[in-house]
Amino acid sequence: MVLETGQERSLMMIRLERVTWLTGKALRIMTLLFALCVISFVLLSYSPIDPVQAYVGADMMRVSSQQREQISEYWGLNKPPLERFVRWGRALIHGDLGVSMIFRSPVRDVIKDRFAASLALMAAAWFFSGIIGFVMGVTAGMNQGRWLDRILKWYCLTLASTPTFWLGLLLVMVFSVWLGWFPVGLGVPAGQLSEDVTIWNRVNHLILPALTLSIIGVANIALHTRQKLIDVLKSDYILFARAKGKHGVQLLWQHGLRNIMLPAITLQFASFSELFGGSVLAEQVFSYPGLGNATVQAGLRGDLPLLLGIVLFSALFVFSGNLMADLIYLVVDPRITEATTL
């Protein structure tokens, strides 16, 4: 009986620790997001671009100064920055990010639509680069010091120095221009009504940008996995397993794989930031209508509400990736649970 209550208590303790850990994490993310709101708002309100001018655009000559004042009245641009920030923040809490000037629709809807397109691209790249990179890393690690390892390592290091957009251009040149296998750009065939677009059309337009991101994304995870595997192979329990006569795939399967899988998965979740950055470049090369493309548009044409919304959204995206990485560790790795209860 005594033992049981003791166990119960320690279980309670573990749960409590986890709850405090999670609250701390959530609090940190909240403060970071708040700071980000303030910083980006301040930065953008001091930018040299006049939002009214950006909104009016080519109609500059036809808009009178009275109309300009009406426009800035309508957007609330004639108020002092602090008041504008409070207004914007209050709307933000209610989920209202304002209206995009270039798409003429609520920022929230623009981000939702565009992110859906980007998500398909990023998910495909995330998945394939993870799997292929992991396999490459394991192959290199198992053959440490041999030719295969050297070649793989050299390849990955070179890949890490490759500009994403240049790789995209190369793929366009080879597969779209020379071989004609894939369309040159855009998310759907040009001049086709949206009802006529089939799922095959979408996939066809997705392959090249996804391939670009997958090729680039392999490097980091492969190098990391290789190093982890080499470290694991140096350990005493591998020496013992080897002494028992295990080798090759059997050794890897029974003793190596589990220990290197977790860091690889975590790394993959923590790489959301690079994934997002890569997708901005890939979408630009392939004119793929995703969130990255919208980011560039918003920046080039001075759409402040949209740019602000995307900055916050991308940060949220990265934070959720990091949080997932932490959670996976917490749930899966028994050593972390022990450490937090100590």
Add this chain to the structure above:
Amino acid sequence: MNTSLTARMPYPVMAFIPTLNRRQQTLLLMAMAAVVVGVMIAAGILLDNDRIATHFDQRNLAPSWNHLFGTDWLGRDMFTRTAKGLTVSIGIGMIASLASVVIAMILGLASATLGKTVDSAVSWLVDLFLGVPHLVALILIAFVMGGGAKGVIVGVACTHWPSLTRLIRAEVLQIRFSEYVHVSKHMGRSRVFIAVRHVMPHLAPQFLVGILLLFPHAILHEASITFLGFGLSPHQPAIGVILSESMKYLATGMWWLAFFPGLSLLVIVRSMDIIGDHLRQLTDPHSAHE
């Protein structure tokens, strides 16, 4: 970057040259990479500006001995444009990574020596800057600064310090709690003496290597942001500009417009990476005995 902390194998080609030891191989490789970078910079400075003037009689030429990388639709020599663009990129990358390393040094030292409050404040700042994807942060900063080289430099400097800050903080903490520092303290040495004689010598190589290892990221980001249209102006020679212009001509089959400039960028970035990484190996006592 974590993975590169371990020593690298000598390159496959090197296996055929048994007379050199590892240190010599490393030095040779570094020298070769330095020559590549040096030649590119020299070409960028020395080549005549007339070669990138408009020559309508030499338009759209494929690569030849006279025009190594071919010419574009205005008859400009692509090799000259590439070399000049890369020289500008290298300059910008140098300034930006120097600024970034200085920020990382100051914040890393502060968080390791000035107590808990400063430490958690710096770690919060690091999280803040790692939270926004680099490219989005770069677009935001370049947008606010109104584009141009200034925007790129400030943007790259502001986004690249966090990871190095963590490294330096860890390094300083390790030195502070090491035995020789304890002994030194007990022997009555002042804090300044410890800072100057025990901590600084460890940070000097970090400083140099930090610049060289941040440099490739800096150039790549400069090219990316210029490619997207937020960086250098289209009138300046820049790899990003060259590549974004080449997109319009891809369908015409003028492959050399994009292929060679991008490849040169890759070679320069990789060379700088090799120099930085091998220099780290040479200065790092942990890998010296491998």
